[in-house]
Structures are given as structure tokens and as C-alpha cells.
Amino acid sequence: MKPSLLGNRDLIRAMNRSIVLNVIKTNGPIARAEVARQTGLSPATVTGITAELIGENLVFEKDMGDSSGGRRPILLAINPSGGYVIGIKLTETHAIGALTDLEATVIHKRTDNLHGRDPEVIVKQLSLLVSELLKMAGLPKKKLLGVGVGLAGIVDSEQGMLRQSPFFGWRDLPLGEMLQAQVRVPVYVDNDVNTLTLAEMWFGGGQGIDSFLIVTVGRGVGLGIVVNGQFYRGARGGAGELGHTVIDPEGPTCECGKHGCLEAFVGDPGLVRMATEAANRGEIHGPITSMSDLLTQAEAGDSGARAVFAHAGDILGQGIANLLNIFNPQKIIISGEGTRAGDLLFGPMRESIARNVMPGLARDTSIQIDAWGDDAWALGAASLVLHELFESPLNR
Ligand SMILES: [Zn+2]
Structure with missing residues (x-):
């Protein structure tokens, strides 16, 4: 929630404050003169804003010491416990x-x-x-x-x-x-x-990268979009529904009510449903009632269980290849609890991306798979x- 709309002067002040804070966060410890150079703000403005930030304990002065015997530069840094x-x-x-x-x-x-x-x-x-x-x-x-x-x-x-x-x-x-x-x-x-x-944009693998995408796998399949350094939300916040792009109109019913959405093949409930059906046909050592059952069987080498992940990886790779064609991002970060499947999912995904992306585009994008932590x-x-x-x- 926004506290209130800002008037023009307050807005400019708030903007300058964020810009200064951002430069200190990204490049600190940093001297005031360098903050002024990087922001294009006058030294007086920078001094005023940094005095305010120091007063609020958000920023502190770090005495770096100068071995050349000259005047010690006073550098500014974010105070983590401010x-x-x-x-x-x-x-x-x-x-x-x-x-x-x-x-x-x-x-x-x-x-x-x-x-x-x-x-x-x-x-x-x-x-x-x-x-x-x-x-x-x-x-x-x-x-x-x-x-x-x-x-x-x-x-x-x-x-x-x-x-x-x-x-x-x-x-x-x-x-x-x-x-x-x-x-x-x-x-x-x-x-x-x-x-x-x-x-990812402020503290993770997206720092300093102008165009990147984050694809989350797990309960559902999501997409976050950063283009030209800006977070993209769409007209009313609905952008990024990668999970509900239709892969196969004849496919299984999705939670959204449509048929054959990507998520119905790649999300946890879809994987468990496919694995349960395969177990009923005797293709997987059953019974399979959860993701951990499925993962245990696949990791133990059950070929039917591995095939379920391979199929999901293949479809995920198609979706990502389409994203590479549309966005040509510098990086794709894959995150979410579904990354626990590791190479079971991502081996087939990488092959599928290579197969489906427009020739020449794949080499522009690096793929980073995040190790998943519960507090992410x-x-x-x-x-x-x-x-x-x-x-x-x-x-x-
Ligand atoms: Zn759907």
C-alpha cells in the first residue's frame, strides 16, 4: 500500500533519496564525491541527503584508512542493522x-x-x-x-x-x-x-543485469520478467502466467479450468497425477501419492519415474525456448521447490531448449538454477x- 500520493517537490526529494541510497547499496563503501558523480546530483544535495540517511541510521560513515599517508577518505555504506x-x-x-x-x-x-x-x-x-x-x-x-x-x-x-x-x-x-x-x-x-x-533483482543473480527472467517450478509454474532494468507487471499486474500458456488443447484439465496448460504437465500435482496413472499401469514401482514418492523412485533409478520428469522437462524446455524467442534475455533463473528434482528435470529441459529455440538465440542467454532454500x-x-x-x- 502506498502511504499517500506525493507532491512534486516531495516526489523529487524521495526520488533523489532512493537514488542516493541505491548507489550506496550497489557501490558502497563509496565517497560522497563519487555518489555525486554517479547520480549527477550536486555535492550539496548529496551532503544533505546523506546527512538525513546517517541521521536515520540507514547509512554510516566508514573510515577506510589510506595507506599512502594522505587524508583518509570517509566512505559511506549501508548500515545493515539500521x-x-x-x-x-x-x-x-x-x-x-x-x-x-x-x-x-x-x-x-x-x-x-x-x-x-x-x-x-x-x-x-x-x-x-x-x-x-x-x-x-x-x-x-x-x-x-x-x-x-x-x-x-x-x-x-x-x-x-x-x-x-x-x-x-x-x-x-x-x-x-x-x-x-x-x-x-x-x-x-x-x-x-x-x-x-x-x-533476485536486488540481492541475487539478477543484480546488475538489465534483462532477465525468473521461472519458478513447484506447486505451480510462474514467471517474473525484468526488461531494461524494470520489473514488468503487465496492464493490471497479471503478466507472467507462463504456467497457463496452453501446450496441448487436448491435454489434462488445469486448475484454471482450461485444458493442457504447461502447469498441468510440469507443476507438482500434474506430475503426481501422471505418475499415479503410470504406477497403476505398472510402469512405476508404486504406489505414488506424493512428489517425494515420485522423487524417491526416480532417484532409485526407476525408469518409469524418470520418464515422468523427462516428459515434464521436455515441456518446460518448450516453454522456455518460447520465452528466449520472445525476450532474448541475458539470463534465465530457475527457482522454486521443484528444483529439487535436479538433473532429472533439467537435463531433458536443456535438451528441449536447444531443440526448440530459434537457431542462434540460445547462446545469448545463461541459465542459472537456484539451489532451493525453504526461506527463499x-x-x-x-x-x-x-x-x-x-x-x-x-x-x-
Ligand atoms: Zn491453466
Whole structure:
């Protein structure tokens, strides 16, 4: 949620502040004169803004020492403990919270089971999760800069409005406003894949890269898009539904109601369904009732189980080859809990990309597969708040 619309002068001031903060974050420790050179702001403006940032403890002066015996340069750096943020990932059954410092280092984590699907009850639980994390860290409320929430579905992040949630069945729920009324710090809400994209952009493999895509695999298949250094959301926040691009109109029914979406072949429920059918036909050592059953069989060398992953990898590779043709990105980052399948999925995926991409385009893009950590989604949600801090209001 945006606190308020800014007037022109306030907007310029807020922009300059974010630009300075961003340069210090990206290139610090850095001298004031260098900040002025890189931002194009006057030395007086830089001095004024940095004095404010130092006063707020967000930035500190680092005495670097100069071995040449000359005057010691005073350099500016982000003060990691100048403020804290909390990120929460909402799944169908759990709220996973992480408290991080300004460098996105996770200080404390906590996971709570959700009590049902009533929005009022869940918002109370989230508010409790926030206070518990502060208590664990021994931090006063005033050190908390904001709370970010990431969840599946279509989110109007400007309004903190959840337009549609496939898992909870919520529609047009003002989740940001509801939680902000409880926790009394700024609350930002976004689609969970978008939050992961921001985390990669500011703190991960997307730092300093102008055009990259992040593809998430797991429960669903998502896509985050960064073009020309800007995060792309589409007309009303709905961009990136890679999982619901149709691969085969005669294919299995998808959760969205259509047939043969990519996600129906590559997402966890689709894989388990295909594996269960194969086990019933005697093609896999059964029974298979979950992803971990399937993974165990495949890792033990069961050829039927490996074929299920190979088929999914092949289809994922087709989807990614299409993305390479459309975006010609510098990098594709693959993330999400589905990366646990490793080469079972990504070997066939790489072969499929090579087979399906327009000749000559593949070499422009590097592919990075993230090692998955359970706190990655919560860290992504925390980045939502850090993004507000470091990103110029004009680019938000
Ligand atoms: Zn679908």
C-alpha cells in the first residue's frame, strides 16, 4: 500500500533519496564525491541527503584508512542493522515469516499453521507472526520498516489488493489495508513470483543485469520478467502466467479450468497425477501419492519415474525456448521447490531448449538454477519492502 500520493517537490526529494541510497547499496563503501558523480546530483544535495540517511541510521560513515599517508577518505555504506523488515509467504496451509536486515540477511524465521481460510482470522495470525518475530529478535517495533506479503494469485500491488487467490478462493480482498491496520507499519502485498523476482533483482543473480527472467517450478509454474532494468507487471499486474500458456488443447484439465496448460504437465500435482496413472499401469514401482514418492523412485533409478520428469522437462524446455524467442534475455533463473528434482528435470529441459529455440538465440542467454532454500519465498516477500526503500518512486 502506498502511504499517500506525493507532491512534486516531495516526489523529487524521495526520488533523489532512493537514488542516493541505491548507489550506496550497489557501490558502497563509496565517497560522497563519487555518489555525486554517479547520480549527477550536486555535492550539496548529496551532503544533505546523506546527512538525513546517517541521521536515520540507514547509512554510516566508514573510515577506510589510506595507506599512502594522505587524508583518509570517509566512505559511506549501508548500515545493515539500521532497520529491519519482515517478509511473509502465505501458502495454502502455512505462513512462513522471515525477519531480515537491510542487506536481506535472514535473522529469524518462523512458520505457523493457518487456522482455516477466514481472511480475518488469517490476518490476525499474520499480525501475531510479526510480533513473535520481533520478540525473537529482541527488536522494538520502531526498528521495523515494513512488512511484505507474497502469495499466489493476481495481486494489485499498488492497492495491496488481492484480486484473485486460487488457493483461498478470495476475491478483491484488501489484504494490505487489513494487515496494516493491525501491525501499524507499511504493508506491501504482491504475487509471490514477483517477490522472488525482486529478491533476485536486488540481492541475487539478477543484480546488475538489465534483462532477465525468473521461472519458478513447484506447486505451480510462474514467471517474473525484468526488461531494461524494470520489473514488468503487465496492464493490471497479471503478466507472467507462463504456467497457463496452453501446450496441448487436448491435454489434462488445469486448475484454471482450461485444458493442457504447461502447469498441468510440469507443476507438482500434474506430475503426481501422471505418475499415479503410470504406477497403476505398472510402469512405476508404486504406489505414488506424493512428489517425494515420485522423487524417491526416480532417484532409485526407476525408469518409469524418470520418464515422468523427462516428459515434464521436455515441456518446460518448450516453454522456455518460447520465452528466449520472445525476450532474448541475458539470463534465465530457475527457482522454486521443484528444483529439487535436479538433473532429472533439467537435463531433458536443456535438451528441449536447444531443440526448440530459434537457431542462434540460445547462446545469448545463461541459465542459472537456484539451489532451493525453504526461506527463499519469505526472503522474497521481505525484498518487497527493501525494494520500496531502494527503488526510485518513479520506477515503482
Ligand atoms: Zn491453466
